[in-house]
Amino acid sequence: MPDLLLELFSEEIPARMQGKAADDLKRLVTDRLVAEGLVYEGAKAFATPRRLTLTVHGIPARQPDLKDERKGPKVGAPDAAVQGFLKATGLASLDEAKIQRDPKKGDFYVALIEKPGRPAIEVLAEILPVIVRTFPWPKSMRWGERSAKPGALQWVRPLHSIVATFGIETEEPDVVHFTVDGIEAGQTTRGHRFMAPDAFQVRRFEDYEAKLAAAKVVLDSARRKDIILADAKTLAQAQNYELVEDAGLLDEVSGLVEWPVPLMGSFDEDFLSIPDEVIRATIRANQKCFVVADPATGKLANKFILTANIEASDGGAAITAGNERVIRARLSDAKFFYDTDLKTKLEDRLPKFDQIVFHEKLGTQAERIARIERLAAEIAPLVGADVEKTKRAARLCKVDLLTEVVGEFPELQGLMGKYYALAQGEDASVAAACEEHYKPQGPNDRVPTDPVSIAVALADKLDTLVGFWAIDEKPTGSKDPYALRRAALGVIRLVLENDLRIKLADVVLVRRMFDLEIEEQSAYQRILSAIKQDHETAKEVYSDVAAVEKLSQEGGFRFDAFLELVAHPEKVMNIPEGVAEKLAAAMAERGMRGERWHTSTLADSLLSFFADRLKVQLREQGARHDLVDAVFALEGQDDILMIVRRVEALAAFLATDDGKNLLAGTKRAANILRIEEKKDGRAFDGAPDAALYAQDEEKALAAAIDRAKADAGAVVAKEDFAAAMSAMAGLRPAVDAFFDKVTVNADDKAVRENRLKLLNEIRAATRAVADFSKIQD
Secondary structure (H helix, E strand, O other): EEEEEEEEEEOOOOOOOHHHHHHHHHHHHHHHHHHHHOOOEEEEEEEEOOOOEEEEEEEEOOOOOEEEEEEEEEEEOOOOHHHHHHHHHHOOOHHOOOOOHHHHHHOOEEEEEOOOOOOOHHHHHHHHHHHHHHHOOOOOOOOOOHHOOOOOEEEOEEEEEEEEEEEOOOOEEEEOEEEEEEEEEEOOEEEEOOOOOHHHHEHHHHHHHHHHHOOOOOOOOHHHHHHHHHHHHHHHHHHHOEOOOOHHHHHHHHHHOOEEEEHHHOOOOOOOOHHHHHHHHHHHHHHHOOOOOOOOOOOOOEEEEEEEOOOOOOOOOHHHHHHHHHHHHHHHHHHHHHHHHHHHHHHHHHHHHHEEEEEEEOOEEHHHHHHHHHHHHHHHHHHHHOOHHHHHHHHOOOOOOOOHHHHHHHHHOHHHHHHHHHOOOOOOHHHHHHHHOOOOOOOOOOHHHHHHHHHHHHHHHHHHHHHHHOOOOOOOOOOOOOOHHHHHHHHHHHHOOOOOOEEEEHHHHHHHHHHHHHHHHHHHHHHHHHHHHOOHHOOOHHHHHHHHHHHHHHHHHHHHHHHHHHHHEEEEOOOOHHHHHHHHHHHHHHHHOOOOOOOOHHHHHHHHHHHHHHHHHHHHHHOOHHHHHHHHOOOOOOOOHHHHHHHHHHHHHHHOHHHHHHHHHHHHHHHHHHHHHHOOOOOOOOOOOOHOOOHHHHHHHHHHHHHHHHHHHHHHOOOOOHHHHHHHHHHHHHHHHHHHOOOOOOOOOHHHHHHHHHHHHHHHHOOOOOOOOHHHO
16 A cells, blocks of 8 residues: 655754654644545654654555435425535435435435545645644744745744655655645755755655665654764763763754764863752753763763764864853853852841742742741651751752852752752751752652651642642642642652651641731731721721631630720720730730641641542552542541551452452441431431340341450551451451341331441441441442
């Protein structure tokens, strides 16, 4: 069967767009072929800086004939319906339709439409220009004299020529004739811009690829990457260095050249006084070059590897010298930035954060840092971190955002904070936390292990989560502009991979308390100010009074003193100077020490979000999400490490025969209870009456439940969940025997109710380890 070769030859396509453009070209063409009934055997797309290429193999030479039946209106339908049917089907009259009989629905017209297939080359000539004109570039441009004309072609860069051939392997292919904005498809292309600029003709893909190679163009981006990587490693090893590999840079560089020629250059050794990461970022960002390291020390050498797009007559000496000049200038700038940054201590930069807004509803960066510091101090004892070092690290961890180097290279935030902290003599743990508090930022990122870093990292992420939850800026669908899902997964990984025992609810609510302290104090101050002025002004702050009263109701502290002052303004004038302030402070103090937070809906919502993220994490590790639901359904489950251990034990238990049968028995009991509770309109809770046990199986089940409750409760308290599952396994024989021998819905009403209460005891007993109703069969 015939093959299609399509090439779109243009000026340089940005490297970042090439991969997606090749995929889009393949998708658009093949989707249209299939839609036209031309089912192909295979397709592959390629991209270089100057061309997009697609080859599609095994396309049928002709479309299949189309036969279709289209149902029409009933016989005797109104004329408007009949005319619409004729127009839609292309029939001249109803005489060309047939009548299909239906005894139930009545007779109706049916149009038989036969459409002969067209040659595939005609279909291609129709669909390809449409695809070229509507190609989905992220950005496009017009050019030349035609650019002012309506409907002029827009393309990422000026399009010069189109190759489109179609034919079988053993014959000369045909050109797919079409024109796009004056560019006529043909068989002519060009090779390398400088080394082989002349035009040449191509026939099919094998011929095309071979001629491009001869014209100094490597078509396949994967092969270009292999060449760059292998030659760069060889250059480095020749001088006893090793290449610092960079997959992202390799992808980009392979999109900048059609004929890769790696070369090695050097820079002054004086620049090695700059941190390695700054050197690498400078050379990478400005010149798209790789760096090399001394394998003996692991430190960077004063060498770099560039990738030229030409085999220069001087061996690349001029190209290398040009890159060296630019890199020397860029490294001079970087060294100046670094040396300048070292002249100012980190803490001396802190006041600038007062003028930088973190979020309009969450205050300034200074306020955020203060919250992180307070929260980190609360978390520090929970993770074994020194509180003072933790507070110091939290205070300094964001300061490098204000430095010159991070301003130039934002990707170095955190890392530069570590370097500057070490340079000014900070403790090693404090310096490490400046870098590591951002981690982990993804599933493959490293998790901090130093306790100070852990405390600050948790505080940073939890402050972000609670803050955005409080202002109702939660992730929705695929939108997560503040990376809150990543923050929650970061918290989970920090806890699990460091075996931390942290009750998230307590930490979340402590953090939320900081916000409400500020809200309450602000409201107090507004009311006090109004009271001090006069009682008329005090009446104008009733809205503030209502707001603070609402907070007081949530928090459980008394607010009646303020209400009394506002309701009786004559008393206000007699308050001695300073008494009102002391009263407000005393009330705020009582309010902050209340038990308000244990019923916080915000904490419940955020813990539910953590549960969802934990399910994602465990599912990726092969765990069942329903087991996470079963454990989270138990009250007070906010210790992530214990949840995971409980889930692991539950999974192991359910893999045994005892676990499977107990689950089946428990679900049977729950189903019976649900039906009978709905029928009676009440729950069958409360302890069963032992005097009403009529059969030995009832007595045996009651005794087994009592043993399982006691045994499981004892080992759960010791956090031995495997033993708790073993205790639950002891229920299985008694449950099986009960359902085999005992009729639950006995004729005697009292006996029936007692047996239903006994079933409820099964359900209650298993909740010592999990909510079995959440487990899928």
